[in-house]
Amino acid sequence: MKLERRLRRIASITSLAVAFLMIVLKVWAWLATGSVAMLTSALDALVDAAAALATFVGVRYAQQPPDPAYRWGYGKAEAIAALMQALFLAGAALALIFQSTARLIRPEPLDEIGLGLWVIVLSTVAAAGLVAMQSWVLGKTDSTAIAADRTHYATDIAVNLTVLAALGTTLLTGWRRADPAFALAISGYMLWNARGIAADALRQLMDRELAAKDREHIKDAVLACPGARALHDLRTRDAGDRVFIEFHLEMDGTLPVTRAHAIADAAEKAAGALFPDGAEVTAHIEPAGIRDERLDDKVQAKDGEGGSSA
Ligand code: ZN
Ligand code: ZN
Numbered sequence: 001m002k003l004e005r006r007l008r009r010i011a012s013i014t015s016l017a018v019a020f021l022m023i024v025l026k027v028w029a030w031l032a033t034g035s036v037a038m039l040t041s042a043l044d045a046l047v048d049a050a051a052a053l054a055t056f057v058g059v060r061y062a063q064q065p066p067d068p069a070y071r072w073g074y075g076k077a078e079a080i081a082a083l084m085q086a087l088f089l090a091g092a093a094l095a096l097i098f099q100s101t102a103r104l105i106r107p108e109p110l111d112e113i114g115l116g117l118w119v120i121v122l123s124t125v126a127a128a129g130l131v132a133m134q135s136w137v138l139g140k141t142d143s144t145a146i147a148a149d150r151t152h153y154a155t156d157i158a159v160n161l162t163v164l165a166a167l168g169t170t171l172l173t174g175w176r177r178a179d180p181a182f183a184l185a186i187s188g189y190m191l192w193n194a195r196g197i198a199a200d201a202l203r204q205l206m207d208r209e210l211a212a213k214d215r216e217h218i219k220d221a222v223l224a225c226p227g228a229r230a231l232h233d234l235r236t237r238d239a240g241d242r243v244f245i246e247f248h249l250e251m252d253g254t255l256p257v258t259r260a261h262a263i264a265d266a267a268e269k270a271a272g273a274l275f276p277d278g279a280e281v282t283a284h285i286e287p288a289g290i291r292d293e294r295l296d297d298k299v300q301a302k303d304g305e306g307g308s309s310a
Contacts, residue, residue, distance in 0.1 A: 029119035037166035075239030086198035093190035107176035227263035242278030253287025
């Protein structure tokens with residue numbers, strides 16, 4: 001699909017170019033107007049553009065194949081990039097909250113509000129145009145990156161409209177605290193956004209267990225294999241580029257190793273097939289009914305989530 005790749009490329013380059021242009025315009029408008037709301041939306045756009053770049057590099061890095069030094073692969077690089085993005089966003093948001101609060105206490109008049117309005121209307125139209133273009137491209141191709149980018153520009157429109165409201169209110173009512181008040185709302189949103197990104201990244205970095213539904217599917221797939229009697233100590237994690245799955249597989253204890261290994265292989269394949277993006281599955285073979293020291297028993301005490309043995 002040559003056309004598809006070209007469309008995606010054009011979509012990414014256009015969105016990057018527009019993002020850059022909007023940042024320059026907004027910084028200029030901030031300097032001209034002195035509006036904190038404008039500064040907030042400029043910084044939001046700047047962090048977003050940096051994040052898009054970091055994600056691009058992070059994903060590439062994470063997709064490297066395993067090598068002798070990193071035999072689990074590089075999947076976590078993506079989560080680290082996301083965590084750094086969240087920290088930058090949170091840092092910018094905190095600085096802006098500080099700045100907005102200071103302006104709320106000691107309000108200052110705005111200059112050149114007309115120019116600010118033009119810039120913000122222009123960037124709202126540009127963001128709307130990008131959303132329309134990306135929707136069109138998404139109709140022709142299927143790219144999660146472009147889908148994420150589109151969501152991002154959709155929230156960008158909301159941020160722009162907030163700045164518009166800040167400038168408009170100041171122009172119409174002359175109320176000096178309108179600008180920092182709206183800026184505070186945007187920076188609060190940025191902080192909330194950072195929290196969400198960080199939580200997602202930390203889940204991955206801390207090797208959180210997959211959803212209970214996924215665990216059930218794995219158990220069902222394994223136990224459907226002929227010769228598999230039971231399984232316990234199922235343990236999973238999502239490394240970004242693929243998932244890792246391990247479990248203890250109980251089978252007839254008198255089977256020859258060759259036969260047992262074949263059953264374990266089939267069970268590993270069945271579990272891995274549930275994850276088309278890639279899975280590494282390891283089964284530990286045990287004679288059925290063995291009373292070994294179990295992880296399942298240790299985690300039982302906490303709560304049922306993803307815990308109970310099969
Ligand atoms: Zn066991
Ligand atoms: Zn083997």
